Amino acid sequence: MSNLLLLLILLPVASALVCYFVRSSAVRKLTVLGTAVVLTLASVGLLMQGTFEPIAVGSFLGISSDFLITVLDFALLGVIFYLGLKHKSLLIQGFTLAQAALLVWFEIVMLEHDAVPALVGDQLALIMVLVISIIGSLICVFAIPYMKEHEEHLHLKKSRQPRFFFYLVLFLGAMNGLVLSNNILWMYFFFEVTTLCSFMLIGHDVTEIATKNAVRALWMNALGGLAFVIGMMLVYMKAGTLDISAILAAGPQGALMITGVGFLCLAGFTKAAQVPFQSWLLGAMVAPTPVSALLHSSTMVKAGVFVVLRFAPAYVDTFLSTGVAICGAFTFVTCAALAIGQSNGKKILAYSTISNLGLIICCAGINTPLALTAAVMLIVFHAVSKSLLFLCVGTIEQAIGSRDIEDMRGLYAKLPRTALITVIGILTMLLPPFGVLMCKWMAIEAGADTNIFVITMLALGSALTVVYWARWGGSLMCSREQDTRTESQPMLTSLPLMLLCGGAIVLSLASPWIYNSMLAPWLGTAPFTLSFGSLNSATGSFAVVPLFVVLGLGVLFAAKAAAGFRRVKIMPPYLGGANSSTDGTYIGPMNGDVPFAAGNMYLGELFAEGKLTPIFNALAIALIVLMLGGAI
Template structure:
C-alpha cells in the first residue's frame, strides 16, 4: 500500500506537533520559572563578543506555539485555496521560510542574531506580496520593502550604539539603560513602528493585501506585524524610565483612531480587516507605552487567533464569490455559507470585545487599565473613539457582506462544500472562543485590581453599543448615507485614504526623490563629486606622471631648469 500525502498535509502535521511541543514547554517553564539559554560565541571584537544566542523561556515558547499553530492551519488551508496555482510548491517553501525567520526572531535575545530573523521577515514578506506578479503587486511590494528598510537601518544603528555596552543581549542590558541611552531607545522604537506600521509608516500594511489571502492570514495579521510589538515587549525595562513613552503613546493612539476611521469608509474586504489589524497594533503599543508589557503580550496572542480566523473566513468568501473583494458586491451570505459566516461572526465579535470571547479578556482589561492610568485627555479621548469605531466598522462589514441584500450574480456557486478550508478554520474558531479565557488563567493567576467608578466601568459597554448602532443604522439607510458622503466628499476622501498617507508615501515621495535626485546629479555626480572625485584624481595623477616622465627622460633641459630654480631658491634664502 502506497501512502500519498500532499505537501500541505505534511507541513500541517509537522507545525501542529511543533505547536503542541512549544505550548507544553511554555506551560512547564512558566510554572517552574525556568529559562534555558543557548549561546555560541562566533568571534570577539576588542572586548565585545559576537554571540549567537537562543533564549527558551515561556514568553518566546508561547509565542512560537501560536506562530506554529496559525501556520499549520494556514498551510492546510492553502492546500485548497492555492491548489490551482502552478507554483504551489514555491509558495509553500516561501511560507516555511517565513516561519523559520519568525522563529529566529522570536527566540533570539541578541540584536545581531535578531537581525537575521528581522531581515528574513522583510525579504520573505516582499516575495509574498509580489507573488501574483502584476503591476499592483509590484508597487505594493516596493512600498512594503522600502518602509521596512527604515526599521532595518534603525536596528543596524542600534547595534552600533549598543556596542559600547560590551554586548548585544538586550535581556541583560535593557535593565541598565538610563536616560543617557535615549538615542538607542529612539532607534528601537522607530524599528518597532515601521514593522508594526504605525504613523507615518502605516501605508504599507493595507497595500500588502495584494498578497494571497493565506499570506495575509499568517503574515499580515498575527506574526510579521507583531514583530515590532514583540521587540518592544522584550525591551520594555529600558522604556520604563524614558521620554520615548509619551511619544509612542500619542502615535499609537493616533494610529488606532486613524485605522478605525479609515475602515468605516473602505469597501475592500481585505483592506478593512488590515485596517482593523492596524488599529489593534496601535492598542498593543499604547498599553506598552503605559508600562504594561504583560497586557500587550496577552492581547498580541489573543488577537492572533481571531484575526487569522477572520482573514481565513474572508478568503473563503472571496473564493466563493469569484474573486470579488468589494463588500458591496456581496450580501446575504448567511443563507449560502452558514458555517463560514458563523466563524466570521465569532471572529468579528471577538474583535469587538464581546463578553467571554478571546478579544474580551485582553481588550477589556487593556481599556480599563488605560482608563485607570495617568493618561492625558487626548489619549483617553482617542481610546474611546477607537473603541466605538471598531464596533462601527464591524457592524458595517456584517451588514454589507453577511446579512444585507443579495448583490451577487445568479451564476455564483456559493457554498461551504470545501472541507479543507472549513476544517482548517475549526482550530482557530475554537481558539477564538476559548483561547482568551485559557490565556487569562495561564498568564494572570493573580487578577489585576481594577478600581474605577460605575461610569468609567460602563463606558466601554456604552461606547460599543452606540458605535454598533450607528454603524448598522447608517448602512441600513444606505441611500441617504451615500448622499451625505457626496456632500462631505473632502472629508470622506481624507478619512478613507488614511489621511493621504499612501499618496504621500508613494507618488509624492517618488516625485521628491526624482527632484532631489536630479539636483544631486547636477551638483554632486556631475559637479563637486566629479571635480574632487574621479576626474580630479585623474588630472592630478596625470600631471604627476607627466612630471615623473620628464624626469626619467634624462633631458639636459630638465636638469638645467631644476638647477636654475634651486640656485634662485638658495639665493632668496640667504639674502
C-alpha cells in the same frame, strides 16, 4: 530543551527546502501538514517545560553559530541589495548599503565578540512561539487547497507553489528565531529574514501591482532594518553587551541607551506598519489570502510589536515611553477612522490590524503592568480572530468573486457555514465577553493614568472601531433569501476555520486562567486578582465566565425563537406607500418601477482615505521626530 528550540527554528527551514526542491504536490502537502503538527506539539512542549534562562547555541558543522549568523547577515543584505538593483529602487539600495557599512564597522571596530547566550525563553517569548507555531501552521494548512484553486483561477501553465510554500513555511522558523533571540545580532538577522520573505510573498503573483507593492514593502522594511542597526550600535556603545536579558535587567541607562532603544522602536514601527508606514501593509492585500493572514495576524507585523514590547523595560518611565504611547494611540485612532470609509473586506481588515497594532504599541509605551497585560493578551486574541477573518474573506472571495462587504449581503443563503464563522469572528473583535474587547478595556484603564491625549485617542478609537465591525456584521446577518443548499468545502479549508473559530471562543473563556498562569509571573506585580472566573482590579472587573454564561443562555433563547423562521413567509419591504405591483420594487421617477436596494453608509467625504492619509502621515512623522528628539 535545546532540541525543542532547534526544532522550532530549523524544522521550518528544512521543510521549506523540501517544498521548494521536491516538485511533488503530494510531498509538499505532507510536508506542510507534518510541519504544522510538529511545530504545534513542539510549541506546547516548550510551554510545558516552562521558562528558561538564556542558553548558548553550540557550533554547527564546526562553525561558530555567531559567526554563521554574521555571514548569513551579509549574504541576506546582498540578496536584498540585488533585489534593489533588479527593481531599480534607489531606496532599497541605499538603505541596504548603509546597513552593510554600519555592520562592517560594528563587527570589525566596535564589537569585542564576547560569548553571548543566543536564546532565551521568558513568558513573552513562549506566548509568541505558541501564536506563531499554532496559528501560523493553521494558515499554512489552509493555503494547501486555497493555492490550488488560486492557480486554477489564474490559469497558470507552471505552478509557483514550490516557491510560495518555501517562503510561507520559512516565515515561521524566522519568527520563532526572532522571539526566542537573546542576542541582538540574532534578532536582527531573523528580523531581516521576515523582510525578505514578505517581499517574495507579496509579489508572488508577479503582476505589476503585486511587484509595485512588494518593492514598497521592501524599502520600508529596509528602512526599519537600518534603524535596527543604528539602535543596536548605540545600545552596545552604552551597555557593552549584546545580551538582551542583561540590557533589560539594567533598565534605562541614560540618553545614549534611550536613543538606541528609540531607534529599535522605530524599526518596530516600520515592521508593524504604524502610520506613516502603513502603506506597505495595505499594499500586501494584493497577495493571496494566506499571505495576508500570515503577515497581518500572527507573524510579520507581530515582529514589530514584539520588538517594542521586548525592550519596554529599557525605556520605562522615560520621555521615549510617553512618545511610544502617543504614536501608538495616534495610529489606533487614525486607522480606525480610515477603516470606516472602506467597503473592501481585506482593506477593512488591514486598517483594523494596523489600528490594533497601534493599541498594542500604545500599551507598551504606557509601560505599566496593567498596560503590558493588555498588550500581550491583545497579541493573542487579535492573532486568532484576525487570522480567522482573513481566511474567511479569502474563502468568500473564491466563492462569490468579490471581497466587497456589500456583495456579502445574504451570504448565509449561499455559504451558511462560512457566513456564520465570519459573524462569530467579527463578534469576537467587537463584543464582550470576548478577549479583544477585554484588552481594550484594560488599555483604557491603563491609559487613564497617562496624559489626556492618550486616553482621548484610545476612547475615540474604540468608538470608531464599533462602526465598521457592526456594519460588516449587520450586512452578513441581513439575509432575506432562502436557500436549502449545503456548503461544501475541502477538509483543509474547513478545519482551520473551525479550529480558529473555536479557539477565539475558548481562549476568551479561558482568559482569566491564561492571565493567572502565564502573564502574572512575567509581570512581577499583578494588576488583577482572579475570582469566580472574573479579572478584578482596584478600578473595576471584567466578569468573563459570568458573561459567557449569559451569552450561552442568550444564544439558546435566540435559537429557540428563530427555530421556525424558515416557515415564515418573507414579505417585501414597506416603502412608505409607494410600493408597485411587483414585489421588492417601488414607484420611482416617471412612475417607473425601481428595485429596492439596501446599502451601508461609508461617510466617504468625512473619512476620505485620499484626503486624510497625507495629513495623518505628516502628523505621525512629526510625532516620531519628537519621540526620538526627546530621547536624544
